Amino acid sequence: MxxxxxxxxxxxxxxxxxxxxxxxxxxxxxxxxxxxxxxxxxxxxxRPALSKELIQGKVTAETIRxxxxxxxxxxxxxxxxxxxxxxxxxxxxxxxxxxxxxxxxxxxxxxxxxxxxxARVPEAFAGLPGVHSLRTLADAERIKDRLAVRPRTVVVGAGLVGSEMAASLRSCGLPVELIVQGQLPMEAVFGAELGRFCLERHHANGVTTRLGATVTALTAEGPVTLTYDDGESSTADMVVLGLGAxxxxxxxxxxxxxxxxxxxxxxxxxxxxxxxxxxxxxxxxxxxxxxxxxxxxxxxxxxxxxxxxxxxxxxxxEGRQPPAFADVPYFWSDQYGLKYQMVGHARGHDEVHVEEAGTGGYPFVTYLRGGRIVAAAGVNAPRAVMRMKARIQADLAGDPTSEEVYAR
Ligand SMILES: Cc1cc2nc3c(=O)[nH]c(=O)nc-3n(C[C@H](O)[C@H](O)[C@H](O)COP(=O)(O)OP(=O)(O)OC[C@H]3O[C@@H](n4cnc5c(N)ncnc54)[C@H](O)[C@@H]3O)c2cc1C
Structure with missing residues (x-):
């Protein structure tokens, strides 16, 4: 070729x-x-192993190649x-x-x-001692090197990486506070229903949370001091930023x-x-x-x-018409031994259905837009999530048998 x-x-x-x-x-x-x-x-x-198995010491740089x-x-x-x-x-x-x-x-x-x-790192937070972001293997190894002294850790940002880091660092026995800009972790991705579940899991596992808080300043002289938009402040031995990419x-x-x-x-x-x-x-x-x-x-x-x-x-x-890329998006996140999975694209959804699925009877959420299913998310429910992927693909493609695809 x-x-x-x-x-x-x-x-x-x-x-x-x-x-x-x-x-x-x-x-x-x-x-x-x-x-x-x-x-x-x-x-x-x-890369996904960085905030999960690598931080928890279950794998090494060599085994995640x-x-x-x-x-x-x-x-x-x-x-x-x-x-x-x-x-x-x-x-x-x-x-x-x-x-x-x-x-x-x-x-x-x-x-x-x-x-x-x-990693998105505001200029004022870059390069401060004790303040870390997580995107690369080198970032993860720098964080890991500090775990032996059990630093009091604040994780800033409760999206996928922030939420996973809070869970992994807590699993390593560290005292962890999670700073959530909104009211619920992972809400921008999952919406309120699974966001609430995620918050409960953090609390049940001993993570403390500061909700509705934005960090406006960081100073690193000895411990790191975090200042919040309501004027309050707190200190930490280590800060991990999970502010998106x-x-x-x-x-x-x-x-x-x-x-x-x-x-x-x-x-x-x-x-x-x-x-x-x-x-x-x-x-x-x-x-x-x-x-x-x-x-x-x-x-x-x-x-x-x-x-x-x-x-x-x-x-x-070869002079052929290039095909369109039409895969239905999929991602997973591992936190406290639970597997969150989501398929589809929930942006602009106007209706949500919540039921239970999978082992454990955890919430399973279906997101609809204009009466059509555009996304679904569940916890420890891989079969239900994957069947929904096929259903969304068929449904959006206008396949009249999409209901049957889900039932299979
Ligand atoms: C901590 C963490 C956990 C994650 N967990 C999950 C998860 O559980 N589930 C999930 O679905 N997704 C997860 N993701 C997201 C997933 O890792 C990314 O979607 C994936 O890595 C994207 O791959 P990529 O090759 O497009 O880009 P990247 O992985 O971002 O790689 C880009 C590459 O380009 C290189 N590069 C950058 N600029 C240049 C340049 N100018 N010239 C040459 N090279 C350059 C970089 O060095 C890097 O090698 C996670 C991400 C992170 C950071």
Missing amino acids: GETSQTIVVAGGSLAGHTVVTELERHGFAGQIVWVRGREGTAPYS LPVPQPYGPRVRIMDGAVCAGLDPHADRVLVTQPDLSERWIDFDALFVCTGTQ VTSCDWLDGCGLDLSDGLGCDEALRTARPNILAAGDVANWRHPLFGHRMRVEHWSNASAQARHAVESWLAGQ
Whole structure:
């Protein structure tokens, strides 16, 4: 597949980049692959494990490496520690900064942008001693190194990473306070019903919470002092920030592509330049079933999109119409031995049904928009969640047998 003279540049050394490279190899791509893996300087690993098993000491950096189906062929050139620093889309070339800071332009026939996201850290909170964010293996190992002295820990932010970190650090026996900007953890993702359940689990496991609080200042002289928007303050030995993520797109500034939220793509994951495609956390595309643009920061989406982006590029090479990427989003989160799972996209839902499902009789939530199911979430209910994924896919695609799909 492909001409031996072709060069494909893959930007990003995590799941999406890894999957693009292994897919190109699997398809027998005959040209050269230049894989610019980014500053982390590590082989790809399971990022979700960082806030779960790695912090809890159940796995190590070595055991969370992503499996490589077969050794990379001689035509794969790996550039560890190197970053893409600029793109000239009209000349099809990318500027790469190498670890020794030297720069060079690399011409490409196709570019796969898989540069993902990085932790959102307000400038005033960056670099303070005792204050950590969590995105990379190095971040996780820095936090882990501090656990032996059982630091009093405040986790700021109660989204997926903040909530998981509170649970994992508590499981390690640390005293943990969780700062929730709204009234419920994970509410932006799950809504109030599962958010309430999540809050109860934190309390039942001994995490204290500060609800409706925004941290306005951090000072780190000895212990860290946190100041809140109501004027109150508290101290901690360690602060972990879970304030969400920002896309790693700054290297594309000024290149003329749509950067309004990540890298804008069409339904087939191609940018306005069809030989530049995106996959994973960075990709913003119009979902053909949900009918609006979205960007999804979920593990399984990164690999599915990467496979799809390769398929789209191949279709273009062979003169076929590239297929639309229509997977129903899925993610999971592990907290206190419970598995939360969600499928679909709940944005804009106007109706919610709550029932019980799975082992334990935990809440199972179905989210509807205009009478149609657009998302579902449950706790320890993998079969019900996965059946709902098939149902949503069939329902949104207008398949009249979608009820039967769920019943199967
Ligand atoms: C702590 C944590 C826990 C998570 N848990 C879950 C979970 O339980 N379930 C779930 O579904 N999802 C989870 N996620 C989200 C999931 O990890 C991401 O969706 C996934 O990692 C996205 O993969 P990606 O390859 O698109 O991007 P990323 O993993 O963000 O990787 C981007 C890569 O690009 C590199 N890079 C950045 N800029 C450049 C550049 N200019 N040039 C070259 N390379 C560059 C980076 O170094 C990195 O290697 C979690 C995320 C975190 C941080």
